[in-house]
Amino acid sequence: MPNSKPPRILVVDDEAEQMRALCNTLPDHGYQAIGFTNAEAALENLRSASCDLLLADLMMPRMDGITLLEAAKAIDPDLVGIIMTGEGTIVTAVEAMKSGALDYILKPFKLSVILPVLARALTVRRLSIENKTLEASVRERTTQLEAANKELEATNRELEAFSYSVSHDLRGPLTVIIGSAYMLLEDCSAQIPAEARQLLSSVLGSGERMMQIVDDLLRLSRLSRQPLSRYPVNVSALVREVLEELQREQRGRQIEVLADDLPDCVGDPTLLKHVFTNLLSNAFKFTRGKANPTVEVSGRQHAGEKIYFVRDNGAGFDSQHAKDLFGAFQRFHSAEQFEGTGIGLSIAYRVVQRHGGRIWAEAEIDKGATLYFSIAD
Secondary structure (H helix, E strand, O other), X not given: OOXXXXXXXXXXXXXXXXXXXXXXXXXXXXXXXXXXXXHHHHHHHHHHOOOOEEEEEOOOOOOOHHHHHHHHHHHOOOOEEEEEEOHHHHHHHHHHHHOOOOEEEEOOOOHHHHHHHHHHHHHXXXXXXXXXXXXXXXXXXXXXXXXXXXXXHHHHHHHHHHHHHHHHHHHHHHHHHHHHHHHHHHHOHHHOOHHHHHHHHHHHHHHHHHHHHHHHHHHHHHHHHOOOOOEEEOHHHHHHHHHHHHHHOOOOXXXXXXXXXXXXEEEOHHHHHHHHHHHHHHHHHHOOOOOOOEEEEEEEEEOOEEEEEEEEOOOOOOHHHXXXXXXXXXXXXXXXXXXXXXXXXXXXXXXXHHOOOXXXXXXXXXXXXXXXXXXXX
């Protein structure tokens, strides 16, 4: 940059002629040179005006170059030091580099040697400062993210508590509405006109659907707040238990179920049962209407994860919308086609996420769907 200040070099050498020679030569090559013949005066200057580089003679009375460099870096840790030395003291100059000097140059000076060393020293200083700036920026960003995460966690807890409270409070009035409509239809059906009976049936059906939504919201809230208790889980046995429960509800439907031996994992068995229940109940539901409904459950171990999947040959969906599948109340089919509230997969997503895993889907319209999830080893 044409308007930037030239690099400032502090030259310290008890041989005045050597010091002046450097101070007179370096400005011709883009440097601002300030010279001193004793270390104490150089340090005093450094306290009041910063420098980029320190070019110090190794052998000086009262304070040698190594001691000077250590004192100078205590004032400015970003200062880069270069030691000047004669032929007979190269070993000592190497020791100086161990003490923090970047490099050394030999006397008598050769400008062709000095200039590359100075350029390299400036590059090291620039990179060091940029690295510190970057580290500070990362620390600040990390602090901001941690604060944002804590705020988000607090907000989520408040939302879950609110959801639980509202859902819990809704159950009472809904129970009265559903119960009253049911009693009127059962006990007073003969006295009620046909049009009124139809309206009561609509009220009863809507109330029952609303109750299902409330129950699912309560379940989602409870699962989000429930402590995670990890144990070794026999996944094959857990899936058999879920299948037995679901098949009892199928009212004579003949569904071919293919279940492999599944790898065991470590997790919360109660919460993982909810995952398999949601995935398998969806597979059973969406194969309704198929001539030969088939549901497959399998799993494998891969790259530090246990991966499980449930596949069916049912209604499927457009895979372009797979990323939206796990949000609450997301439905790809109408309530007239398939019952449900659209919360089940949101519950599965939350449980898998709490286990440090991931969940995803593949599907094709009218050709079925495959739901995958993983549990970290």
